[in-house]
Amino acid sequence: MSTFLGIPGIRRRSDGATGGDAPDEPFGPVPHPDEPLRWGDAFPAAAKQTLRDDQLRANLGHATRTIRGKRAAVVGEVPDWEALRDAGSAVKEQVMADLPDLLARLEENVTARGGVVHWARDAAEANRIVTEIARAKQADEVVKVKSMATQEIGLNEHLADEGIAAIETDLAELIVQLADDMPSHILVPAIHRNRSEIRDIFRRRMGDAPEDLSDVPRELAMAARAHLRRKFLSAKVAVSGANFGVADTGTLAVVESEGNGRMCLTMPETLVTVMGIEKLVPTYDDLEVFLQLLPRSSTGERMNPYTSLWTGVTPGDGPQEFHLVLLDNGRTDVLADEVGRSALHCIRCSACLNVCPVYERVGGHAYGSVYPGPIGAILTPQLTASSGGLSGSDDVNSSLPYASTLCGACYDVCPVKIDIPSILVDLRAREVDADRSRSAVDPWRAAMKAASWVMSDGGRFGVAGRAATLGHALGGSDGVVSHAPPPASAWTRSRDLPAPPKQTFRQWMAEHEKDGGER
Amino acid sequence: MSAREEVLQRIRAALGQPGTGTTAAGRVGTAPAAVEVPREYRTAGDDAPGSEAVVEQLVDRLEDYMAHVRQVSPDELPAAIAALVAELPGAETDRSAPTALVAPSGLEAGWLAALTDDVVVHRDTPEAPLTAGDLDALDAVVTAARVACSETGTIVLDGEPDQGRRAVSLVPDVHLCVVRTDQVVQTVPEMVRRLSAHPERPQTWISGPSATSDIELDRVEGVHGPRTLHVLLVSPR
Ligand code: SF4
Numbered sequence: 001m002s003t004f005l006g007i008p009g010i011r012r013r014s015d016g017a018t019g020g021d022a023p024d025e026p027f028g029p030v031p032h033p034d035e036p037l038r039w040g041d042a043f044p045a046a047a048k049q050t051l052r053d054d055q056l057r058a059n060l061g062h063a064t065r066t067i068r069g070k071r072a073a074v075v076g077e078v079p080d081w082e083a084l085r086d087a088g089s090a091v092k093e094q095v096m097a098d099l100p101d102l103l104a105r106l107e108e109n110v111t112a113r114g115g116v117v118h119w120a121r122d123a124a125e126a127n128r129i130v131t132e133i134a135r136a137k138q139a140d141e142v143v144k145v146k147s148m149a150t151q152e153i154g155l156n157e158h159l160a161d162e163g164i165a166a167i168e169t170d171l172a173e174l175i176v177q178l179a180d181d182m183p184s185h186i187l188v189p190a191i192h193r194n195r196s197e198i199r200d201i202f203r204r205r206m207g208d209a210p211e212d213l214s215d216v217p218r219e220l221a222m223a224a225r226a227h228l229r230r231k232f233l234s235a236k237v238a239v240s241g242a243n244f245g246v247a248d249t250g251t252l253a254v255v256e257s258e259g260n261g262r263m264c265l266t267m268p269e270t271l272v273t274v275m276g277i278e279k280l281v282p283t284y285d286d287l288e289v290f291l292q293l294l295p296r297s298s299t300g301e302r303m304n305p306y307t308s309l310w311t312g313v314t315p316g317d318g319p320q321e322f323h324l325v326l327l328d329n330g331r332t333d334v335l336a337d338e339v340g341r342s343a344l345h346c347i348r349c350s351a352c353l354n355v356c357p358v359y360e361r362v363g364g365h366a367y368g369s370v371y372p373g374p375i376g377a378i379l380t381p382q383l384t385a386s387s388g389g390l391s392g393s394d395d396v397n398s399s400l401p402y403a404s405t406l407c408g409a410c411y412d413v414c415p416v417k418i419d420i421p422s423i424l425v426d427l428r429a430r431e432v433d434a435d436r437s438r439s440a441v442d443p444w445r446a447a448m449k450a451a452s453w454v455m456s457d458g459g460r461f462g463v464a465g466r467a468a469t470l471g472h473a474l475g476g477s478d479g480v481v482s483h484a485p486p487p488a489s490a491w492t493r494s495r496d497l498p499a500p501p502k503q504t505f506r507q508w509m510a511e512h513e514k515d516g517g518e519r
Numbered sequence: 520m521s522a523r524e525e526v527l528q529r530i531r532a533a534l535g536q537p538g539t540g541t542t543a544a545g546r547v548g549t550a551p552a553a554v555e556v557p558r559e560y561r562t563a564g565d566d567a568p569g570s571e572a573v574v575e576q577l578v579d580r581l582e583d584y585m586a587h588v589r590q591v592s593p594d595e596l597p598a599a600i601a602a603l604v605a606e607l608p609g610a611e612t613d614r615s616a617p618t619a620l621v622a623p624s625g626l627e628a629g630w631l632a633a634l635t636d637d638v639v640v641h642r643d644t645p646e647a648p649l650t651a652g653d654l655d656a657l658d659a660v661v662t663a664a665r666v667a668c669s670e671t672g673t674i675v676l677d678g679e680p681d682q683g684r685r686a687v688s689l690v691p692d693v694h695l696c697v698v699r700t701d702q703v704v705q706t707v708p709e710m711v712r713r714l715s716a717h718p719e720r721p722q723t724w725i726s727g728p729s730a731t732s733d734i735e736l737d738r739v740e741g742v743h744g745p746r747t748l749h750v751l752l753v754s755p756r
Contacts, residue, residue: 059735062735062736063735063736066735066736067736079561080559080560080561083557083558083559083560083561084560086557086559087556087557087558087559087560090554090555090556090557091556093551093554094554094556096534096551097534097551097552097553097554099530099534100527100530100531100534103527103530104527113719118522119521119522119523119525119526120522120526121522121525121526121543122543125522169743170733171731171733171734171742172733175733188732188733188736190733190734191736194735195734195735195737198734217734217735217737217739218739220734221731221733221734221739221741221742224742225742225743228743229655229743232743233651233652233655233690234651246718249718249719250719251718251719257729257730257731257732257742258729258730258731258742258743258744259689259729259742259743259744259745260742260743262685262689262723262743262744263689263743263744265685266685266686266689267651267686267689267690277526277530284711284714284715284718285708285711285712285715287711288562288707288708288710288711288712289560291707291711291724292671292707295671299732301726302580302670302671302672302726303668303671303672303673303724303726304726305584305725305726305727305728305729305730305744306723306724306725306726306729306744307722307723307724308685308721308722308723308724309718309721309722309723309724310721310722311718311719311720311721312719314678314719314720314721316645316648316684317678317684317685317686317721318684318685318686318721326526328526328529328543330543330544332526332529332530332532332533332542332543333533333542333543333544333546335530335533335534335542335548336532336533336542336544336546336547336548337546337548338548338549341533341548341551385544385546386542386543386544386545
């Protein structure tokens, strides 16, 4: 490509182009993958790569430290935080148990208020539905609110293939889109970029960025405001995700900060919302739990600047045509797993990423999925189960459950109390089983195959030790746990659990750094 | 099978309901146990709605978000609004043009009574709504509010005639929002339960001016929504 036009959203799927230094090549190290839930090398190899990037590690370390501090402060001031977590966890459990009824209720209520409900078995079907709506409105451009569901289905790339530009309007998503990069965090997708990198991206790619743009965050934000303003005021179609959908009333909620969400949800004539089927809450009043848990856990604020709630179509106010796309795309496979199904309780706050010692060092790209970090390690393999994500050595996603020290910090901060370490352990065992059923592969080797560096002993990270109950202390001299106390005993009865290796993440890092020095 | 039927059938299979086939990965799950939701969390604060303590807390939280707060009596309100309008920055507007405001159709006329003659007020009505371009050219919007929560510094607009449709409080760069102290509650559950009488109304929860922390987690106030938020807290005498 000789000229970059500075128009985001028109890029098509990468044909394997590498990131590079040539002026017209992508800034990012990550060309857009065909599969947003499965790209790049298996985790250990990918992590080895990203660990060489000192800038990335510095950016991430600073960002996660900042956000951890903010979260701790605002969670600390809520006297009933644990009671809120208990309620949030139980409500989500209830949602999963009643899912068919609740979805039918949501559909009925959205329809009664003038909305149109669509169902999508998979990404392709959801993409087709959104494309048809945009086509019917003769839109060659749609504005988008940051949404994990639409990233998961690769909507932007699909629309680009169909000649429709999807404009990301969240500042971080815009940065990622302009840089031709992939997000590396579910809340702050450009967390791997520092201010001067962002200034360079804007200068080279935005088209209308001021010549003398500095790297002061305020100036950068104002450049984005000016760039997007006209689009907001003229767009015909907007696409969003949803943080919550209320079954009893048909109300949908989007939580945001910048006002780009309000713009997209208010100004265009047509709104299309793509929502995973697990995003429900039964009643409107249940929002009183989640709208306390989410902002404090995610941005570390008492409340995010803006939350929009809407129910179907309101005559004379906002979009007069509303479509809701209910997305499965592997969620029912997750739901079928007795242990793993609680991964569907996730409200995408990203707190587990920010406390994870592995994430902090390797960054989001190493996980090869739009869902990185601890939640990604349990969700991605399960979501891709129907295409082999869980089934052993021949799928890159099956190494993801090893991307953890089992230190338990993720469980401690999770606002809906998802027991990520236990699910990780269960998925590891599953993966070993899958390999064993192939019979040619030694389960121990299979477990460690991709992950010679898997770390243990969370105590070394200063985080008190679920690891002690879950792994290291259990290993016999052969490195295999054959009898474990509950909850692990439930599955050690039928199979041996590979114990985490003696090498800690720190040691592994130290070795790696030595390698790096010799390079 | 339609997509709807198939997704619902997969869910039933995942939940182990008999005779429903399998999920896409060929699975049949087990039925989850019945769930009792514990609701031990606070559903009301220590301080009564409208009390001095909650008002003080609201002011503190809003200022923490870099919103500007003024406490006034009902009599002082029109003059307070006029004073804020007189000081509008107008950095992005042509200062030779008169200051122009938008007010939703149901906003109390008395609130705008002290504005100077050179201020133009556009009333946005359902019959004659302003266009996006019109709104973009205006300097500020004045609205009422439905309810506010002190612990989180949140003000909710629900689109009733004194608050207007959502675009009106979104596009202008300055938002003057009038909140009565009897609308202020301490906790989120108290706020949600006031709103749940009309869940169908389009709501905007506002906690300070728009902001972003996307660049090195450094907070910048004022992005796409109004960059300046003035809150006028009106206490009955
Ligand atoms: S798993 Fe829990 S902590 Fe992690 S993103 Fe989801 S809700 Fe947040």
